[in-house]
Amino acid sequence: MAALLEASNLEAYYGWSKVLHGLRFAVEKDKVTVVLGANGAGKTTLLRAISGMIRTGGEIRFAGERIDGQAPEDIVRRGIAHVPEGRGTFINLTVEENLRLGAYVRKDKTGIREDLDRVFHFFPVLKEKSRNPAGVLSGGEQQMLALARGLMLRPRLLLLDEPSLGLAPVLVMELFRIVRAINESEGVTVLLVEQDAVAALELAHQAYLLETGSIVTSGPAAELRENDSIRRSYLGY
Ligand SMILES: Nc1ncnc2c1ncn2[C@@H]1O[C@H](COP(=O)(O)OP(=O)(O)OP(=O)(O)O)[C@@H](O)[C@H]1O
Ligand SMILES: [Mg+2]
Known part of the structure; x- marks a missing residue:
């Protein structure tokens, strides 16, 4: 399984405050990967780090090449599209x-x-x-x-920041159905960050769970759906 994007020992900073604490993760080519986490876990920060919008430490590789430390417009030119939180239209x-x-x-x-x-x-x-x-x-x-x-x-890689935010459940389903169609028919690899674990684990192939800037669990989405502590904390059953 080939990774399109790989991060190792990834740190991210706002001023002197460190918000991501040495993450390791991979986004497999042609797959949908989700990063789940509660408010303030660092999901938006993770996408900003990939897009070159904030100061980072560690390594980020896209299609085998280092992109950490590059300017946001150079990262966009490589084919990484970032759909920000709050839409930005x-x-x-x-x-x-x-x-x-x-x-x-x-x-x-x-x-x-x-x-x-x-x-x-x-x-x-x-x-x-x-x-x-x-x-x-x-x-x-x-x-x-x-x-x-x-x-x-x-894009080759689409970064999606909480597309479900503020949407009725039926619209979330509709939007995720479109994301899946784009992934399958256009060959666009997707990295999604979400709080809506039920919908996101349904859509994704691989999943990571982020808590206060560290990855605490990862695996195939189907496995995380069965994980007891995730069910209690994020799925509500
Ligand atoms: N511009 C900023 N300056 C300083 N600290 C920030 C800034 N943006 C976020 N933070 C801090 O970084 C941490 C992670 O925030 P982040 O926005 O990445 O969380 P999140 O997982 O996206 O949360 P949410 O689900 O509410 O969007 C939080 O403690 C937050 O207070
Ligand atoms: Mg956020």
């Missing part, structure tokens, strides 16, 4: 303008039109509303827009 731009921004580092302008059609196929509601300002979309639609914008990079 531009509310005064139209849906289509937001989507085109997702492709800003790409040079193949003709491919971009094709990819707009591709994402409209996954998200028909965005096609309907392509000329509306993003600000008038519902929360769930904005979450879809954020994900669709990430896809416009034609």
Whole structure:
């Protein structure tokens, strides 16, 4: 099993305060990997560390090459798309303008039109509303827009920060169904961080559990679903 992304002894800092304490994990190519953790566990920080947005220690390798310490735009150019917490859509731009921004580092302008059609196929509601300002979309639609914008990079690796946040359970299922379809039909590898353990373990192949900046459990998602302490603490049964 080949890892597309690998981290070893990964640390991350805000100023002098260390928030990730020497993590080791791997994201297998063509798979969906989830990192579960409660509020403040360090999930967002983990994605920021991969994207080069904060100071890190240790090693991060993408497709075999070191990327730690590189500038965020260089990491994006390698094909790592980060869909941030809280969506980060531009509310005064139209849906289509937001989507085109997702492709800003790409040079193949003709491919971009094709990819707009591709994402409209996954998200028909965005096609309907392509000329509306993003600000008038519902929360769930904005979450879809954020994900669709990430896809416009034609990423090899998609980093998703709590896409379920604030969505009704039925919408979470719908969004995760689309993530799975993207993973399976487009060959996009996914690293998802989530608090919604039930939905995320259903979607993912591999899982890690993060507690106060350290990985405490890992394994195939199906195994973590059966793990007693995870059931008690995160699955609620
Ligand atoms: N910009 C920042 N400056 C300083 N400390 C921060 C900053 N962002 C996060 N932290 C701290 O880092 C730790 C991990 O935060 P992080 O945002 O990664 O958690 P999280 O797992 O994403 O939580 P949530 O589920 O609430 O989004 C927390 O203790 C938090 O207070
Ligand atoms: Mg977070």
